[in-house]
């Protein structure tokens with residue numbers, strides 16, 4: 001435990017959290033029936049964000065760039081109005097989130113790694129681009145943004161300079177915020193307004209960066225909270241995520257979470273857990289286990305398929321070389337008519353190659369389609 005006292009966000013924060021927390025949702029399950037079921041994670045998964053993104057799991061939202069490289073995944077703001085973020089397609093009903101990330105620099109720029117539910121329960125890590133001495137933790141229950149000692153800032157040096165491991169461990173009884181293996185904060189169920197403000201519905205992961213200092217899009221209170229007006233000539237503003245570990249504490253054949261039995265209470269006991277057939281894991285876990293991206297797909301091909309592809313490509317190259325050589329000799333020797341015949345031959349070969357490609361693309365070669373189109 002860090003021996004810091006909770007330095008609760010100051011008065012200014014009291015006036016503005018409405019804009020920090022999302023205040024509306026497409027289907028609020030607390031007063032609407034028929035909100036869609038949420039796919040469960042139902043297990044654990046590590047995402048190496050220094051590799052390729054699995055776009056069946058992570059959905060990009062908002063304007064701004066999200067790039068994937070071997071340094072990590074970068075979320076970049078280059079101009080006013082951008083707030084690039086990704087969110088997981090899966091949800092967790094209590095669980096653990098570890099994010100290894102580096103916050104963005106820049107006045108008014110807010111980096112965030114949060115868990116959020118469709119009825120606006122929320123658990124946050126936030127970093128202000130111009131604050132190199134503190135980080136912020138926060139939570140919301142059912143979208144209640146009334147000031148109530150939810151936010152707490154902690155001394156922390158230069159989250160914008162280095163990668164750190166920010167972990168949230170969330171059970172029905174308490175929420176813990178950890179940094180690099182040290183616990184910063186614990187919130188007990190009862191301490192969140194007797195549980196009424198305690199996050200307790202299935203949440204997905206949202207990672208991204210936004211400009212709280214964009215005066216065209218935010219109230220003055222938010223701009224002030226975010227550290228002042230953003231100078232967009234200082235762009236790019238960049239947050240980088242290296243790795244994410246997610247663990248759903250609801251496990252065992254979990255398929256989806258449903259709002260079917262939910263009422264205005266927002267109680268976790270009223271979340272219905274829909275199970276798969278025995279022994280069948282969630283769609284998310286199945287998708288996560290599949291290779292994604294060219295490199296991984298290649299690695300996942302059988303040796304035979306790899307050899308087949310290499311041989312096919314090599315064969316084509318050798319044939320082409322021979323063919324070109326042959327052409328040149330032939331061209332020198334042969335007359336116009338023979339040359340024309342050769343061209344016809346070349347066209348035929350090209351057509352054959354196209355047919356071969358199409359055959360691969362149509363899946364006759366196992367991983368054909370996606371794989372071939374991407375090399």
Ligand SMILES: *[C@@H]1O[C@H](CO)[C@@H](O)[C@H](O)[C@H]1NC(C)=O
Nearest residue numbers: 023024025028030031032143
């Ligand atoms: C449900 O509650 C939300 C948040 O309080 C509100 O914005 C919305 O209008 C309500 N919807 C219905 C159908 O009552």
Ligand SMILES: *[C@@H]1O[C@H](CO)[C@@H](O)[C@H](O)[C@H]1NC(C)=O
Nearest residue numbers: 042043044045046245247248
């Ligand atoms: C993650 O899931 C795998 C497969 O179910 C399991 O073997 C492993 O123990 C889990 N790891 C953690 C940290 O729970």
Ligand SMILES: *[C@@H]1O[C@H](CO)[C@@H](O)[C@H](O)[C@H]1NC(C)=O
Nearest residue numbers: 048049050051069070071243
């Ligand atoms: C990504 O990070 C993981 C864990 O740190 C490491 O094992 C892996 O080699 C890295 N991959 C790339 C492409 O750098």
Ligand SMILES: *[C@@H]1O[C@H](CO)[C@@H](O)[C@H](O)[C@H]1NC(C)=O
Nearest residue numbers: 007130131132133134153227
């Ligand atoms: C950083 O945040 C802490 C805690 O909210 C605050 O006391 C401090 O003034 C901030 N520093 C800057 C440079 O904004």
Ligand SMILES: *[C@@H]1O[C@H](CO)[C@@H](O)[C@H](O)[C@H]1NC(C)=O
Nearest residue numbers: 144145146147148193196197
């Ligand atoms: C919202 O939270 C505040 C502060 O904790 C509390 O006083 C208020 O009763 C809550 N509102 C509802 C509707 O629960």
Ligand SMILES: *[C@@H]1O[C@H](CO)[C@@H](O)[C@H](O)[C@H]1NC(C)=O
Nearest residue numbers: 098165167178180181182243
């Ligand atoms: C992050 O820190 C937690 C402890 O706070 C540790 O259990 C976990 O292994 C760490 N994760 C990574 C990816 O380093």
